[in-house]
Amino acid sequence: MKTDTGKAWIMILLTILLTSFPVSAIAAEEPAPAAEARPAAEATTPTVDRITGEVTAAVLSAYIWRGQEMTRDSVVIEPSLTANYKGFTATLWGNLDTNPYSAGVAKHSSNWTETDFILSYAREFGIVKAGAGYIYYGLAGMTPNGADLPDAQEFFVTLGLDTLLAPTLTVYREIDHYHQWYATLGVSHTFSLHERVGLKLTATASYLKSEDETTYPKFNSDSIATTDKFNNFHDGVVSVSLPVAVAGNLTITPTASYVFPLSDDARYEIRARGLKGTANPSDRDSSYLYGGVTLSLTF
Numbered sequence: 001m002k003t004d005t006g007k008a009w010i011m012i013l014l015t016i017l018l019t020s021f022p023v024s025a026i027a028a029e030e031p032a033p034a035a036e037a038r039p040a041a042e043a044t045t046p047t048v049d050r051i052t053g054e055v056t057a058a059v060l061s062a063y064i065w066r067g068q069e070m071t072r073d074s075v076v077i078e079p080s081l082t083a084n085y086k087g088f089t090a091t092l093w094g095n096l097d098t099n100p101y102s103a104g105v106a107k108h109s110s111n112w113t114e115t116d117f118i119l120s121y122a123r124e125f126g127i128v129k130a131g132a133g134y135i136y137y138g139l140a141g142m143t144p145n146g147a148d149l150p151d152a153q154e155f156f157v158t159l160g161l162d163t164l165l166a167p168t169l170t171v172y173r174e175i176d177h178y179h180q181w182y183a184t185l186g187v188s189h190t191f192s193l194h195e196r197v198g199l200k201l202t203a204t205a206s207y208l209k210s211e212d213e214t215t216y217p218k219f220n221s222d223s224i225a226t227t228d229k230f231n232n233f234h235d236g237v238v239s240v241s242l243p244v245a246v247a248g249n250l251t252i253t254p255t256a257s258y259v260f261p262l263s264d265d266a267r268y269e270i271r272a273r274g275l276k277g278t279a280n281p282s283d284r285d286s287s288y289l290y291g292g293v294t295l296s297l298t299f
Contacts (some may be wrong), residue, residue: 053083053299060292063095063113064259066182066206067235067266069288070113072101072275089133091118101275113140122158129160135172150177165189179212182234196245205262208234219268223281230269233262249298256291 058078063070080093095114120133133156139149153176160168165187172182186204193199210216210229218228241255261267267286274284 049086051083051085053081054296055299056080056082056294056296058292058294060290062288062290063097064257064288064290066208067259067261067270069270069274069276069285070095071097074099074101075292087121087123089118089120089122092116093118102277110140114138120156124162127162129162129168130158132157152176152178178215179210180216180230181209181211183207190243198243200239200241200243202237202239202241204237206234206236208232208266218265219272221264221268221282223268223272223284225272230265232265234266235270236260236262251296251298253294253296254291255294256289258287258289260287 056079058080060076060078062072062074063076063078075098077096077098078094079096080091082089082091093116094112097111097113100111100113115138117136117138118133120131122129122131124130135152135154135156137152137154139151141148152174154172154174156170156172158168158170160166166189168184168186170184170186174180174182184204184206186202188200188202191199191201208216209231210218213225213227213229216230217225218230218232219225237257237259239255239257241253243251243253245251261270268282270286271284272281274281274286276284278284
């Protein structure tokens with residue numbers, strides 16, 4: 001299946017990237033602080049002369065992506081591996097749905113629903129942080145032995161300020177199948193509760209502009225697709241997390257997020273793409289509250 005092939009070349013790319021760095025650079029210097037897991041595309045990486053990285057495993061009550069319900073009534077496990085070198089960052093991320101949801105008897109073709117590869121470069125210019133990168137989304141099928149969903153590819157640019165609330169603007173451009181522009185503006189702040197405990201608050205707003213009415217159409221109030229393209233504010237996310245430095249390079253982070261539509265168009269679209277088994281798409285959810293815990297180890 002296509003997902004297997006995608007996973008294979010993603011692993012090859014990551015292996016080449018990691019092995020191309022000088023092995024001696026992994027000397028026992030002080031590790032970089034833990035970064036957020038996904039979306040790694042929105043993180044910037046300071047330039048250093050050694051390899052740094054992070055291995056994470058998140059256990060969450062749901063997988064919600066850009067306002068879209070990707071899982072329902074199921075715990076998901078999301079492992080990731082990130083390596084940084086001289087401003088370059090490579091991330092391999094995956095999603096394991098422990099109990100794929102279906103309103104009928106059909107199930108997903110696999111519990112492993114997605115494999116993403118992210119390659120980016122970032123630099124700092126005083127308080128300004130700028131970066132750009134590429135994301136490959138390897139998507140699994142939704143039915144037993146069925147064809148995989150079309151994979152997606154995106155380029156993105158990001159610009160942030162190292163100042164109060166750390167405002168960051170990121171613009172994504174999908175170039176493969178789901179042709180659209182997606183922009184996010186986020187702010188965040190971390191309060192120090194203890195030398196080992198922090199309280200991080202983040203908020204993000206997004207705008208989506210579709211260039212293909214067949215993959216990202218505008219939906220009417222009944223959540224039925226029209227022949228128009230989506231072009232409006234999309235989803236907002238408010239998150240709270242509590243990173244706890246357990247020992248050495250190990251951090252445990254409980255987190256909770258609330259996802260909600262920023263416009264009526266977004267509400268209709270989010271309902272249409274929801275997984276809840278109802279006769280009318282307009283009866284599905286348009287906002288989601290989920291949470292879990294992330295275990296991260298930096299090196």
